[in-house]
Amino acid sequence: MFFPKIKPFLYLGIFYLIVSLLLRIVFIFHPITTAEFSFLEILKMLMLGLLNDALVFIITCPFLALYFLFLSNSKYQRPYGYIILGILCLIFLYIFIIPDNIFKQYGGSVAQIAMAFIGLKIVIFTLMLFLPEKRVRIRNSMYFLTVFLYVLLIIFNAVSEYFFYNEFGLRYNFIAVDYLIYTNEVIGNIIESYPVAPLFLAIFAATVIVTLFIYKKTKSELLVLPDIKQKIILLSSFCILLAIGILGLNFTTKLKSDNVFVEEIQANGLPKFYWAFTHNELDYFQFYPHINQQVAENTFLHQFTPPVLKRTILSEKPELKKNVVLISIESLSADFMAHYGNTQKITPFLDSLADQSLMFTNLYATGNRTVRGLEALTLCIPPTAGESIIKRENNKNKFTTGSIFKSKGYDVKFLYGGYSYFDNMKDFYQGNGYEIVDRNNFKPEEISFANVWGVADEDMAKKAIQTMNDETESGKPFFNHWMTVSNHRPFTYPNGKIDIPGDAKSREGGVKYTDYALRKFFEMAKKQEWYPNTVFVIIADHCASSAGDTELPMDKYKIPAMIFSEGFIQPQKFTQTMSQIDVMPTLFGLLNFNYQTKFLGQDAFSKEFQPKAYVATYEDLGLIKDNYLTIISPVKKIKQYALTQQRNNLSPEFNLYYNEKYLNPNLQNKKLVEQTISAYQSTSYWLKKNQLNR
Structure with missing residues (x-):
């Protein structure tokens, strides 16, 4: 045979293409895919998807090719066999004995993985060396295992991509990379959210069946081992194919569409995962449209008085040293509340609190991750391309809301029911002067219920009350930022608290239990001496889902937000468009704080306030202003949508949503394009130059 050992690649490749095709069809008809496609669009997605899958499989083939390259009987002959075995043993001892070996320098479990691999290699090589009569059987077993691992990875990846798409409406991205880093929380979340045992058994059974089929069809390839000529042909062929695969993917991954679902469905998840893994932070000036830096800064800072980065805010009224409790609620979309048209009655307490509060009815989250919401509320700056600042080195x-309170003599704490090392929260908040109260501070008797994400919100509420009572005894005002956890998959919580069972694992149950826990918190707070002198800021960190048929579907970024304080904050509704980054500057204005600031958000009640909102993913950066949504993306792409207001008849006062109409470049509002570029370019530049530090 001129091209040696082709059958294993052929069978595995066909299997991979079939699985990928089925997955793509599932995505097309998945309920989260809200777009509608014509027959030609579906055909185009499937054909381009087939090409992407083939290129990805070609790139993974060298691993199997290496297996065949090292098949040989001559290496077991004397003295080569003994020399090779000796070298393997020396490598194993080097990893085991030398404390600062090259593998340990990589950190993590690299050394343990290397030692296990070399150890297994020693065992197999020893058997093959000293039991030549068993060599064929051992080789067949290893070949079966190799095919088994390939098939297992294909099936497991397909299942993983399905569940990821089911959650986010996307292929792999930064979130998937995080899932690899925070394995304890993520694996625990999967175990608590899905029927893992039946799922894994099904995966294992399917893998065994497919492996047996491929093995029986291809094991004849091992009857005659490849000679040196065949190995050279195999190696050179796959070097050429690998180059074709890489170049081909470099081209196909740049094919974009105006419809996000089209892009995601026709893509392959593995290149997207690799891209996310290698692009924690995007260089704005390399990937995004930019203008003269001075022009950008002047354009952006024009909204402030004076128009400079570091400004002094002075109030004509006396400062109010009230306690402040900022509660950022996990995944609370605006449309969970009755005020925005929901009829399920799953937020009765928050809806009643909204009637007594200053409520911001047209406010947007900056992103679709908790770290983005925390970043917006703590740093009060627009989001930047790539990963959140919280997770960067x-x-x-930084100049934070906590630093403002500390300058006023406040105790400043971050409260979280889980382990705050998750998402780098502990490192960020401690590095910016916050004290941490998290699951490590709980005694066993203080925990009535916990899942992988942390203690139940009700338990955290009790701990928060205890913390605030302790702070009051010090005689200092306090600022506490509490991040809730219960409204997160697997949506488990104590039974008997609400009318949805705690083990039902429903999103509505998670929302309603969080609402219940907040009611309990306020019931306890009202009994404390510090309550009359306390302002509560209640806001979501982000929406429950960000999937949509445009890059930044606005209804998936709208969140509830309110400021409540009995006898101080008068109930009213603020209906102008505003951003998460405006909330804390607005609070400081209500407290009449005099302070120096580098915040890039605005006090919504100041004379210079400009209604607008920043919304972003890890690569698409958007500005909502003057009934336009302007988006800048990598490869210096600019898109703009005209926004038409759409009211929900169930709640016309609150439920302002928008239809997004794509505008051709010649119809774009160029002034808003310049303002969008100016905002994100200036923020990225100031961060890079550390000008947003204290």
């Missing part, structure tokens, strides 16, 4: 000594 240069995340300390």
